[in-house]
Amino acid sequence: xxxxxxxxxxxxxxxxxxxxxxxxSTARITLQTELxxxxxxxxxxCFKPLSAGEFVRAENELQQLLDAVANESGSxxxxxxDEMGFEWLVVHDQDFEDLVATSxxxxxxxxxxGFGGQLLAAVFPFEGKFKEGRxxxxxxxxxxxxxxxxxxxxxxxRDNPEExxxxxxxxxxxxxxxxLTRWFGLFGAPV
Amino acid sequence: MKRKAYGRDAxxxxxxxxxxxxxxxxxxxxxxxxxxxxxxxxxxMLVIVIGMALFQYFTSDKLALRASGAKIVTxxxxxxxxxxxxxxxxxxxxxxxxxxxVDTPVPNAFATGRNQKHAVVAVTxxxxxxxxxxxxxxxxxHELTHIANRDVLVMTVASFFAMxxxxxxxxxxYSGMFGGWGGNRDNNNSVxxxxxxxxxxxxxxxxSWILIRTISRYREYAADRGSALITGAPEYLMSAxxxxxxxxxxxxxxxxxxxxxxxxxxxxxxxxKKATSELFMDHPPLEKRLAALEKIARxxxxxxx
Numbered sequence: 176x177x178x179x180x181x182x183x184x185x186x187x188x189x190x191x192x193x194x195x196x197x198x199x200s201t202a203r204i205t206l207q208t209e210l211x212x213x214x215x216x217x218x219x220x221c222f223k224p225l226s227a228g229e230f231v232r233a234e235n236e237l238q239q240l241l242d243a244v245a246n247e248s249g250s251x252x253x254x255x256x257d258e259m260g261f262e263w264l265v266v267h268d269q270d271f272e273d274l275v276a277t278s279x280x281x282x283x284x285x286x287x288x289g290f291g292g293q294l295l296a297a298v299f300p301f302e303g304k305f306k307e308g309r310x311x312x313x314x315x316x317x318x319x320x321x322x323x324x325x326x327x328x329x330x331x332x333r334d335n336p337e338e339x340x341x342x343x344x345x346x347x348x349x350x351x352x353x354x355l356t357r358w359f360g361l362f363g364a365p366v
Numbered sequence: 367m368k369r370k371a372y373g374r375d376a377x378x379x380x381x382x383x384x385x386x387x388x389x390x391x392x393x394x395x396x397x398x399x400x401x402x403x404x405x406x407x408x409x410x411m412l413v414i415v416i417g418m419a420l421f422q423y424f425t426s427d428k429l430a431l432r433a434s435g436a437k438i439v440t441x442x443x444x445x446x447x448x449x450x451x452x453x454x455x456x457x458x459x460x461x462x463x464x465x466x467x468v469d470t471p472v473p474n475a476f477a478t479g480r481n482q483k484h485a486v487v488a489v490t491x492x493x494x495x496x497x498x499x500x501x502x503x504x505x506x507x508h509e510l511t512h513i514a515n516r517d518v519l520v521m522t523v524a525s526f527f528a529m530x531x532x533x534x535x536x537x538x539x540y541s542g543m544f545g546g547w548g549g550n551r552d553n554n555n556s557v558x559x560x561x562x563x564x565x566x567x568x569x570x571x572x573x574s575w576i577l578i579r580t581i582s583r584y585r586e587y588a589a590d591r592g593s594a595l596i597t598g599a600p601e602y603l604m605s606a607x608x609x610x611x612x613x614x615x616x617x618x619x620x621x622x623x624x625x626x627x628x629x630x631x632x633x634x635x636x637x638x639k640k641a642t643s644e645l646f647m648d649h650p651p652l653e654k655r656l657a658a659l660e661k662i663a664r665x666x667x668x669x670x671x
Contacts (some may be wrong), residue, residue, distance in 0.1 A: 188595050218601045223457055225598045259453060261501065295456060317459040318591055331445045356461045359452045 192319025504603030511592025
């Protein structure tokens with residue numbers, strides 16, 4: 176946020192920081208051995224869709240993107256949307272490294288098509304001891320860092336102690352967002 | 367300034383205008399009296415100006431919330447609104463601001479706070495009820511852009527220099543005139559000199575006031591553009607602006623009068639009739655904002671239906 180941005184107002188959205196997404200690949204081992212958390216076999220990339228006026232072009236672009244991803248990886252990808260009006264590309268793959276690689280590929284393809292600023296987050300669900308059954312690691316494309324998200328299943332309630340424990344366990348290994356106010360949740364994520 | 371067509375809204379706008387001008391005059395007059403009586407120097411003057419600016423800057427969020435009667439709401443009280451703001455803030459790479467609701471049927475929204483940490487986004491209950499989700503997103507993104515662009519800081523700095531300019535002009539005259547007469551306050555000439563000083567201060571203040579309004583209008587365009595960027599869909603903000611402004615003219619005067627004081631902060635001022643020329647408005651006219659948004663939409667490579 177430079178002086179020019181203040182004086183004339185922002186003229187573009189921040190480009191996504193994709194590269195640190197790969198850090199979750201190795202963190203998975205710690206999650207499994209120390210916390211008994213297993214990847215659920217799916218992941219999601221969440222982005223803000225373009226306006227209705229742009230619908231046809233965006234549709235074509237997305238279809239091309241899905242085809243490109245299908246060619247390059249063995250993962251299955253499907254499109255979903257959530258109740259907040261955000262679009263999701265949900266990846267299914269039993270191999271966690273492929274899951275991460277495909278998620279990264281989707282982000283890269285979106286950016287190549289000029290929609291990089293529209294990228295919000297990537298989400299990796301894990302299954303384990305949690306009440307609602309799942310804990311999520313969210314990767315914020317703007318921040319280029321991860322944070323845990325553990326919904327309790329009761330409305331929009333989050334299990335903060337559990338989230339802090341996850342942070343403590345993974346802190347050196349995973350680039351974790353240190354500013355807790357930026358740990359936005361993604362309730363009702365269709366992954 | 368047009369003086370014809372004294373419709374209800376025109377009268378309101380005029381009163382508003384006069385109130386703002388009078389408030390400014392009061393400031394200048396206050397300072398004049400202070401300096402004349404106490405014969406205060408440049409240092410004290412600077413301290414006072416800086417003090418006023420700092421007070422305005424550090425209390426902006428509290429003052430705006432109190433003036434509008436906005437209440438901070440928790441995620442439990444307004445889950446959907448919180449979630450929307452949270453995601454849009456993330457898109458804009460901002461910390462999530464506090465969220466407030468003003469209980470009035472007039473659809474509107476405002477943002478305040480000197481930085482991301484102290485930022486508040488407030489919407490009226492009328493906005494929440496009358497606009498659809500995409501339109502609300504457009505409005506919220508507009509307000510978040512005000513925060514991202516540090517508009518409270520910009521306007522404080524702008525007003526600071528206006529105040530300082532007014533005071534410095536006065537000091538210049540003061541030393542020029544009084545210096546020549548040896549600064550004798552009991553001199554018979556002191557009354558006309560007083561008048562000149564006052565007139566100069568008034569003119570300076572008036573001009574800087576117009577400039578500040580111009581800056582304010584420019585910040586509105588910038589916030590509209592930011593909203594288009596964040597949502598990727600300027601047409602929703604366009605329809606939101608149209609809805610807000612058309613509904614605001616429909617609502618009885620009584621309600622408008624109650625929210626008048628908050629105009630500088632709102633996304634659309636409560637009186638939108640063009641009783642005053644654009645030069646005196648802190649928001650650009652609706653048609654111009656819509657035209658600017660259409661241009662952005664075209665630049666984004668998409669037609670606006």
